[in-house]
Amino acid sequence: MSASHRRTVIGGALAIGLALSGAAACGDSEESPSANGLEKSEITLGTMTIADTAPVQIAITKGLFKAEGLTVKTQVIQGGAAGIPLLKSGRLDFSFGNYVSLLTAGVKDPGFKPKIVAEGFQGAPKTHTLMVRKDSPYQTIEDLKGKKVGVNTRRNISTLMIRAAGKPVGVEFDEDKNFVEVAPPAMEQALKSESVEAVQAIEPFGTQMQQSIGARMVADLSSGPTADFPIAGYAATEEFIKEHPKTTAAFQRALQKAQGMAADRKLVQDILPTYAKGIDAKVASTMSYGSFPTTLNATRLQRVADVMLQFGYVEEKIDVKNFIATSAA
Template structure:
């Protein structure tokens, strides 16, 4: 199987409008009372965003009176930039990029929904199949591809590497590569390793382009909070009913994503992989509610590796509305 056969290509724009199914919703189907009934949401072509697609697929946004258009982003840095520019209303992104932007005053952000947490196999470091590398320690001083520097990818590698006595410099040891191009980068030898997520981990393994040398979904980074959905403080303050409607739809979808079959069914809707291929993927968790205690774990790890020096108070950044 070739990499393109499993490569994920997000549909350019998806609009909520399918009939709802599953648990009941709580919002007006006509959007009456919402400050804004059409919103643009930034997303990424990864299994982490399956709940968003479930909400679209099952009409959860429509039940809340929302029409959602999605646009594809390359990573957390682009998410921050496009939120700041007002090009998107809500965006999926990793917590490291979000908290770093907040600490650097690059964006006055608010987290409106949790998204994904790691599990065994969901995040991994891969090397070419014939590479002599057998551990993260062997990768010291070598080039590791990540989708964005100084984000969750590099941080997980640094933490797992530390457990093996390896030290990685964020500026010198990591290079940026879009997720769909990681298998090609391994085959060309432009990098010594990549930090990939599902479905790209499985794609690279199946194609023969690489093998897993470190599973970042296991200790010391097991069950790590990976990403969520954020907006700006200005948007959430101006559109509280719209944000609450988005949250209700996502809460329903996150709950349904806890059933593996719902995720497997949704993946072919916004990717080019088949249901059979989707069934092979390793999936993580889709938390239903925002939990400041969980997210403080991200801040603690960021401070451990010098991403930020100051403490970040997570609680005020979370938008939690009543059902």
């Protein structure tokens, strides 16, 4: 990597966010250099309709991307794992994704070289929970030993947090036997139909299920070994960043400003119902919120890699620095 590219991506590395635009195109836009020198002025971003992605919606509505010369198209994805093949194929320029999926793919897929350009979301109490039906006989995570648990995606941040919470109390969960993939908006129905005994709920869906069907929390996964755990960030391929350093830096600057603005809870709770289908003002005002980091910190992210090794998601220790972008204009 040339010295001319070694400018900082980490310092202003920012944030994450996402925006929602279910009808957004997949990113077949042509390269269109902007008047302010960006290599590409129209980018496509993979996003999810969850609280974690509020900063990107803020950046869009407040004109922060536009101020940097960027037009951002968004494509909703089910989870970080779903964004990986789209990044790899070039259909997405940037994608929101949980760190477990990104790091796993980066280690196991020789054709994929992801680079984290911004941290997006860090957990806080009750942002990630294990929930059961109101009339469920299960009261603790120990009671769920051998049971079916709905998760967004297997072998990702959801299952890692469940397994990390279970281990101290002697409960081992099997990735294939115990976890059932259920999209977050469908978890309420999965509980009601009893197709699973519990779900790993992320906000705002956990609060929504509490209010709509009286779902109960049996474990706060954002505590103990995974308290304040880094959850997700934004990534691009190494190739994209090398070819579009100014575009990458512009994306980071806009997100960083939005991440800082997201420290205002009222702003986040007001914007959430505008892009998260089915989430009303009551849920947005009572749900739990995590934090939106405005810097990219390798030490913080190394925690994720170390827990991944502990539970066999990877076979060798990962040095997270190898997955952090360090070349943008």
